[in-house]
Amino acid sequence: MNVIETSGLGKRYGKSWALQDCTLAVPAGQLAALVGPNGAGKSTLMNMTAGLSVPTSGTVTVLGGHRAGSPAALNGVAFVAQDAPVYKNLSAGDMLHLTRNLNQGFDTPFAQARLAELGIPLKKKAGKLSGGQQSQLALTLALARRPRLLILDEPLAALDPIARQDFLAAVMTAMADDGVSILLSSHQVAELERVADYLIVFSRAHLQVAGEVDDLLGCHRLLTGPTAEADTVASQLTVVQTRRGGAQTHLLVRTTGTDDPVPPGWESHPVSLEELVMAHLRASNGLSGPSLVQPAGPSLVQSAGPSLVHPAEQTEVNR
Amino acid sequence: MTVRTMPAQPAQDTAPPPLPWRRMAWPTWRQQRATLISVPAVLAAVSIFLLIFGLKIHHDYAALVNCPLNPGGQSGACAKLFSNFNSTDWPLGNICAILMGLAPVLIGAFAGAPLLARELENGTFRYAWTQGFGRERQAIAKLALVGATLAVLAGAFAALFAWFSQPFLYTEQMNVLTETVFDTRGLVFPAFTLVAFAIGAFLGMLFRRIIPAMAATLGVYLALRLGAWAVRGQYPVTAVTGNADLFNGYGTPRLPGFPWILNTWYTGPGGKPANQSVVSKLLDQYQSNPHPKLSLTRTLAQQGVTEWNRYIPLSRFWPMQFIEAGWLLVLALALVAATVWLVRRRAA
Numbered sequence: 001m002n003v004i005e006t007s008g009l010g011k012r013y014g015k016s017w018a019l020q021d022c023t024l025a026v027p028a029g030q031l032a033a034l035v036g037p038n039g040a041g042k043s044t045l046m047n048m049t050a051g052l053s054v055p056t057s058g059t060v061t062v063l064g065g066h067r068a069g070s071p072a073a074l075n076g077v078a079f080v081a082q083d084a085p086v087y088k089n090l091s092a093g094d095m096l097h098l099t100r101n102l103n104q105g106f107d108t109p110f111a112q113a114r115l116a117e118l119g120i121p122l123k124k125k126a127g128k129l130s131g132g133q134q135s136q137l138a139l140t141l142a143l144a145r146r147p148r149l150l151i152l153d154e155p156l157a158a159l160d161p162i163a164r165q166d167f168l169a170a171v172m173t174a175m176a177d178d179g180v181s182i183l184l185s186s187h188q189v190a191e192l193e194r195v196a197d198y199l200i201v202f203s204r205a206h207l208q209v210a211g212e213v214d215d216l217l218g219c220h221r222l223l224t225g226p227t228a229e230a231d232t233v234a235s236q237l238t239v240v241q242t243r244r245g246g247a248q249t250h251l252l253v254r255t256t257g258t259d260d261p262v263p264p265g266w267e268s269h270p271v272s273l274e275e276l277v278m279a280h281l282r283a284s285n286g287l288s289g290p291s292l293v294q295p296a297g298p299s300l301v302q303s304a305g306p307s308l309v310h311p312a313e314q315t316e317v318n319r
Numbered sequence: 320m321t322v323r324t325m326p327a328q329p330a331q332d333t334a335p336p337p338l339p340w341r342r343m344a345w346p347t348w349r350q351q352r353a354t355l356i357s358v359p360a361v362l363a364a365v366s367i368f369l370l371i372f373g374l375k376i377h378h379d380y381a382a383l384v385n386c387p388l389n390p391g392g393q394s395g396a397c398a399k400l401f402s403n404f405n406s407t408d409w410p411l412g413n414i415c416a417i418l419m420g421l422a423p424v425l426i427g428a429f430a431g432a433p434l435l436a437r438e439l440e441n442g443t444f445r446y447a448w449t450q451g452f453g454r455e456r457q458a459i460a461k462l463a464l465v466g467a468t469l470a471v472l473a474g475a476f477a478a479l480f481a482w483f484s485q486p487f488l489y490t491e492q493m494n495v496l497t498e499t500v501f502d503t504r505g506l507v508f509p510a511f512t513l514v515a516f517a518i519g520a521f522l523g524m525l526f527r528r529i530i531p532a533m534a535a536t537l538g539v540y541l542a543l544r545l546g547a548w549a550v551r552g553q554y555p556v557t558a559v560t561g562n563a564d565l566f567n568g569y570g571t572p573r574l575p576g577f578p579w580i581l582n583t584w585y586t587g588p589g590g591k592p593a594n595q596s597v598v599s600k601l602l603d604q605y606q607s608n609p610h611p612k613l614s615l616t617r618t619l620a621q622q623g624v625t626e627w628n629r630y631i632p633l634s635r636f637w638p639m640q641f642i643e644a645g646w647l648l649v650l651a652l653a654l655v656a657a658t659v660w661l662v663r664r665r666a667a
Binding site for chain 2: 051138
């Protein structure tokens, strides 16, 4: 099952498109990381997926075909918006009670225990909590709803490094225990490397890359060799990004597998998620390299590389 | 690690049954607590004030009710009672009447405009609108609960104010159909309060800002009040046309007062239209030197001029109240529907 499916999705504010032509299928049971610079369209996609805003074009469905914002979708999707909005004049306990009233199911003992564990007093006004505590409160409320899809818009931004780790640990636990699917946006890619199963890269209102992290890493290599040969080598490969130095040149290339032959005199290294994302973001800014995603067409993403985006059936991973 | 006490939601192919409306009772109370406490508290405080001063006003009024209104026909004792009433009771009553006229829009702007605009200003709509209860139903529940509470409070307060202001109908020569009095009575006062609240909520949703919505609510409400005054004479209640003497002049008034006169014209002997200059002269004469016993109508009759009035009798008060409260209620419901439509349409 796909937890999120979009088709030709677009959102226009006034004359400018915040998101355009986005066709995407995110498999269930994974942590999907949505990355890209500010203003790339991440929040726009999340708002439409959560049912907050209405697409200008195209469609978005969640949890296996429910229209975003429909009663079934609202029931099964929990959304923590950017800056974790909570009612500042309500106490943490009131926020719990409020969320319990507004939802079909709410695990009050879990929420109370989690807040106690985090040292967030129930009597304290939400507005008096630190930014990190407000984020944790919002996450607790969302988790206690027992959603099947949890959407987190820049949840790490307000947190210090330790709190970030704790926050991600809590999210991972929910995934492991409940099989909750997560869509998490961030512009800090490095922190997501260990946790993300699925990567979605946005830039300039367009989808750039979408695929399982392992596959994406597996089919990208960093080739390092003499600059003199760079053009010849590059012409035979699918180059995403070229970093030319005086003597040596780094080519981030897409391969068909890890055992592709390496040109003589060149070294091949695996790439990190951050390098991969940065290369694609640079490429999308018109520097070089092809986009991995051709949004049109029913099979979501057709790319030169092997199975960058899996058909829905194949992606039921056993977690 | 924190233990989950509930299983994860099962996969559902169909929409879950909607959450019962009663789930919104506590959220509405908690989020609108400022309104739901302050409005009754202010009204209760003002009610105590009105009760205390109302008793004094009624006491003063009981003493002068048998005095003629015309200063020329008043004895020294009556003149003293009037002067006392006009210098102490009237200014107070006047201020209260002005505030009463503004009360619906004050309540409406302060309770209605922030109801949804605050969520949009603070960004909390991104929390509220993504909960399982659904955004439209949340808006409907809040508008209904707060609106009904305000209307009931306003209705009760209007009943008290009617008692408080009754003496001024006589001293100010008004009646229950006088525009400013009709507005504050019976069903029309709570209906105006409800409409002002709905205007506030609608404009708050439209502008997404509290302060501009409050300011605009004031303007729209005042326009609506003037509009209501303009159409009130056209309500389908039977108006009466006749040449009967409706006044006791400046003699002892006929309580509960004279009817609401829509227009007046004069005929001369034989039913022909009266000479306007003659009539004007007679009217001026009477105004500068009113007869202590004879009314204007009878003074004119002595000169062969018949006064005709088209008027709405005071007995039409309740039918007119029902008509006005009815269309105001329809307007309030239309505004609520438009507000909910905006909630559905307006996106992040």
